[in-house]
Amino acid sequence: MMNFLNLLAQTEDAGDGLIPPPPRTDHEGSYWFPENASTFANDVDSLFMLIFWVSLVFFAAIVGAMVYFVLKYRERPGHKVEKSPSHNTALEIAWSVLPGFLLVWFFVDGANGWFKQRIIPGDAEQIQVVGKQFSWEFYYPNGDVTTDLHLVKNQPVEFVMESRDVLHSFFIPAFRQKQDLVPGRFTYTWVHPTKEGVFRLYCSEYCGDGHSLMKTNVKVHASHADRDAATFYNWEDGKPVDNGKRIFMLKCAGCHNPTEVKKTGPGLANIWGKERDFGGGDKLTVDENYFTESIRNPNARIVSGFSKPSQMTVFSEADISNEEMAWLRAYIRSLSGLGPQAEPDAEAEEGGSNEETPADENENADGPTAEEQPAGQEG
Numbered sequence: 001m002m003n004f005l006n007l008l009a010q011t012e013d014a015g016d017g018l019i020p021p022p023p024r025t026d027h028e029g030s031y032w033f034p035e036n037a038s039t040f041a042n043d044v045d046s047l048f049m050l051i052f053w054v055s056l057v058f059f060a061a062i063v064g065a066m067v068y069f070v071l072k073y074r075e076r077p078g079h080k081v082e083k084s085p086s087h088n089t090a091l092e093i094a095w096s097v098l099p100g101f102l103l104v105w106f107f108v109d110g111a112n113g114w115f116k117q118r119i120i121p122g123d124a125e126q127i128q129v130v131g132k133q134f135s136w137e138f139y140y141p142n143g144d145v146t147t148d149l150h151l152v153k154n155q156p157v158e159f160v161m162e163s164r165d166v167l168h169s170f171f172i173p174a175f176r177q178k179q180d181l182v183p184g185r186f187t188y189t190w191v192h193p194t195k196e197g198v199f200r201l202y203c204s205e206y207c208g209d210g211h212s213l214m215k216t217n218v219k220v221h222a223s224h225a226d227r228d229a230a231t232f233y234n235w236e237d238g239k240p241v242d243n244g245k246r247i248f249m250l251k252c253a254g255c256h257n258p259t260e261v262k263k264t265g266p267g268l269a270n271i272w273g274k275e276r277d278f279g280g281g282d283k284l285t286v287d288e289n290y291f292t293e294s295i296r297n298p299n300a301r302i303v304s305g306f307s308k309p310s311q312m313t314v315f316s317e318a319d320i321s322n323e324e325m326a327w328l329r330a331y332i333r334s335l336s337g338l339g340p341q342a343e344p345d346a347e348a349e350e351g352g353s354n355e356e357t358p359a360d361e362n363e364n365a366d367g368p369t370a371e372e373q374p375a376g377q378e379g
């Protein structure tokens with residue numbers, strides 16, 4: 001039966017430049033739970049159900065007794081009102097101590113699960129996770145980088161996580177794993193994926209007006225070779241505009257569409273060479289100088305209609321090198337029809353021939369093209 005989280009994933013608008021959610025048929029969750037795809041899921045689910053049933057039994061017993069007493073001892077003609085006793089030591093000890101055992105049981109069960117989730121096994125591979133308003137970056141041991149997460153079945157993985165700005169939270173319902181990303185320090189978590197497939201990853205800590213967009217897919221592959229093939233990108237062989245598209249996907253697509261449709265920030269199609277209005281009579285034509293300023297110092301000028309101060313991350317040379325800036329410039333210019341155009345995504349061209357279409361579409365994380373989406377107001 002479909003569960004609520006999957007339902008939620010299905011109702012998201014896939015036309016907003018986001019990675020589309022996996023199709024419903026990929027999921028086998030129960031009425032209560034999302035699909036069970038990690039070694040943590042059974043522990044979490046069974047503890048949840050234990051607490052649920054104990055609560056239900058106590059609820060029925062307490063409310064049942066209350067209703068019974070209200071009826072039995074209600075004041076009515078011909079019924080003598082007795083003064084109730086104010087105290088019964090044996091009863092009070094019983095109803096304190098017996099539930100106490102249940103609470104200890106919950107605690108031991110919960111603590112066991114918690115320790116399992118905290119103790120990272122020695123054979124785990126390490127993936128670096130960067131959360132930022134409003135997207136994710138994943139750095140693999142072999143140097144690959146993606147904005148959707150690629151794992152290998154039965155390969156335990158440690159996540160070393162940092163935030164570039166505010167609190168975020170890394171949540172994969174199918175794995176029953178959630179961990180906050182805290183600015184200024186690293187946080188850690190791990191999972192052991194037990195099932196191939198495509199799952200959903202959410203930010204579950206409110207982090208700004210794009211919080212609800214901060215989600216992506218997790219694809220669990222059958223082997224390391226499959227995973228490497230899915231995450232590999234050859235920077236050396238890429239044309240500047242293609243490398244620029246890749247940088248855009250990694251760094252910018254969380255807040256900007258490659259179309260005219262605005263997101264947290266303005267859509268970036270058809271802006272090059274056009275005049276930007278910053279309010280108060282300040283206007284400027286988009287050129288190399290403005291492009292550089294808007295990335296290195298986003299607060300210098302904010303397009304009118306967008307919030308001040310800018311929500312945009314400041315990208316120093318450590319974040320986007322000058323070489324990468326040149327690639328990105330080529331791509332942004334291409335969105336205005338200038339210079340060479342980026343190659344369409346290989347996976348998208350193949351038309352998603354296999355059943356894992358949604359993850360393949362992940363490579364198209366920079367969203368639909370201008371033709372696919374109606375031009376909106378640019379802000």
Ligand code: CUA
Nearest residue numbers: 168203205207
């Ligand atoms: Cu990041 Cu909510």
